[in-house]
Amino acid sequence: MEKKVVFSGVQPSGGLTIGNYIGAIKNWISLQDEYDCYYSIVDLHAITVPQVPKDLRKNTLEVLAIYLACGLDSEKSTIFIQSHVPAHAELTWVLNTISYMGQLSRMTQFKEKSKKSEENLNAGLFTYPVLMAADILLYQTELVPVGEDQKQHLELARDLAERFNNKYSPTFQVPEPLIKKEGARIMSLQNPESKMSKSDENENGYILILDKPEAIRRKIKRAVTDSIGEVKYNDEQLGIKNLINIYSVFSGDTIEEIVNRYEGIGYGKFKEDLAEVVVEGLRPIQERYNELINDKDYLEKVYREGAEKASYIANKTLRRVYRKVGFIQR
Numbered sequence: 001m002e003k004k005v006v007f008s009g010v011q012p013s014g015g016l017t018i019g020n021y022i023g024a025i026k027n028w029i030s031l032q033d034e035y036d037c038y039y040s041i042v043d044l045h046a047i048t049v050p051q052v053p054k055d056l057r058k059n060t061l062e063v064l065a066i067y068l069a070c071g072l073d074s075e076k077s078t079i080f081i082q083s084h085v086p087a088h089a090e091l092t093w094v095l096n097t098i099s100y101m102g103q104l105s106r107m108t109q110f111k112e113k114s115k116k117s118e119e120n121l122n123a124g125l126f127t128y129p130v131l132m133a134a135d136i137l138l139y140q141t142e143l144v145p146v147g148e149d150q151k152q153h154l155e156l157a158r159d160l161a162e163r164f165n166n167k168y169s170p171t172f173q174v175p176e177p178l179i180k181k182e183g184a185r186i187m188s189l190q191n192p193e194s195k196m197s198k199s200d201e202n203e204n205g206y207i208l209i210l211d212k213p214e215a216i217r218r219k220i221k222r223a224v225t226d227s228i229g230e231v232k233y234n235d236e237q238l239g240i241k242n243l244i245n246i247y248s249v250f251s252g253d254t255i256e257e258i259v260n261r262y263e264g265i266g267y268g269k270f271k272e273d274l275a276e277v278v279v280e281g282l283r284p285i286q287e288r289y290n291e292l293i294n295d296k297d298y299l300e301k302v303y304r305e306g307a308e309k310a311s312y313i314a315n316k317t318l319r320r321v322y323r324k325v326g327f328i329q330r
């Protein structure tokens with residue numbers, strides 16, 4: 001029996017945060033045995049905001065090394081760089097022609113990003129979710145493991161798949177999001193009402209997967225809490241709630257176990273322990289990363305083989321799409 005397909009990706013726009021790890025990459029690892037997985041480094045998406053070319057190249061390889069260091073296995077999964085498979089850009093064009101301006105302008109991420117970059121409001125930012133839909137639909141994906149913030153984009157991908165299928169004939173699998181309840185939305189350490197993000201101006205708001213132990217300890221120590229002073233899991237204590245979530249993911253302990261353990265103990269000790277849990281959780285990833293990032297030949301082998309495998313499947317879908325819309329076979 002054929003395995004179901006999983007697709008996901010991360011943008012190579014600077015260091016990845018533990019939000020990316022918890023919300024996405026960590027969940028990808030366990031899917032590798034059961035599913036036919038495609039994990040991409042989405043560089044076409046990254047250029048919708050200004051990039052320094054040499055940094056983009058560096059960041060792309062860094063993300064690849066992080067993927068592998070976290071436990072993605074190129075023998076089990078197809079790991080590739082998005083721009084190496086031209087079918088992504090080609091299908092985007094076709095999907096653009098069935099995308100409604102109204103729906104695209106209601107995308108939360110577009111609205112937020114356009115507020116930030118009013119002077120450079122490029123069309124790529126607007127059609128960003130269409131490219132994302134193309135990523136997913138090219139592989140006949142059934143499941144897309146992402147954080148909560150991508151849910152709306154996933155809905156668009158489903159809409160486009162259904163619209164195309166209805167307009168022509170069944171062509172695309174309609175994908176489902178896979179969003180884990182815990183850790184689907186890791187919040188900023190400085191403002192627990194907004195998402196942890198690498199584009200935060202305040203670097204104390206996020207922890208990077210590659211942060212040094214000292215930086216991790218410092219950032220957790222400074223994390224915003226409240227004046228209640230009890231380690232409890234509720235919406236009145238969003239800062240602490242977020243820290244408990246992080247603790248739970250890195251330690252494997254349940255929320256209840258953590259809350260019980262710190263009953264009657266202040267935030268100081270809780271934060272100290274949390275810092276060690278995160279440092280120890282990231283240590284093996286960082287060690288493996290340091291080996292991999294220096295092995296450029298190996299990284300190149302992984303992304304070349306990945307692109308070849310991905311292209312084969314992507315081109316099959318693209319050929320069907322081209323035929324259905326009426327293009328003459330090349």
Ligand code: TYM
Nearest residue numbers: 008009010011019020023024042132146147184185186196
């Ligand atoms: P990106 O690069 O912003 O984030 C990559 C993944 O990390 C998740 N994530 C988080 N999860 C929990 N808490 C957080 N604070 C947090 N921050 C980020 C995101 O939900 C995402 O899963 N458009 C996508 C990349 C993409 C993609 C795709 C994803 C392009 N094509 C096709 C899935 C399928 C993005 O910008 O993710």
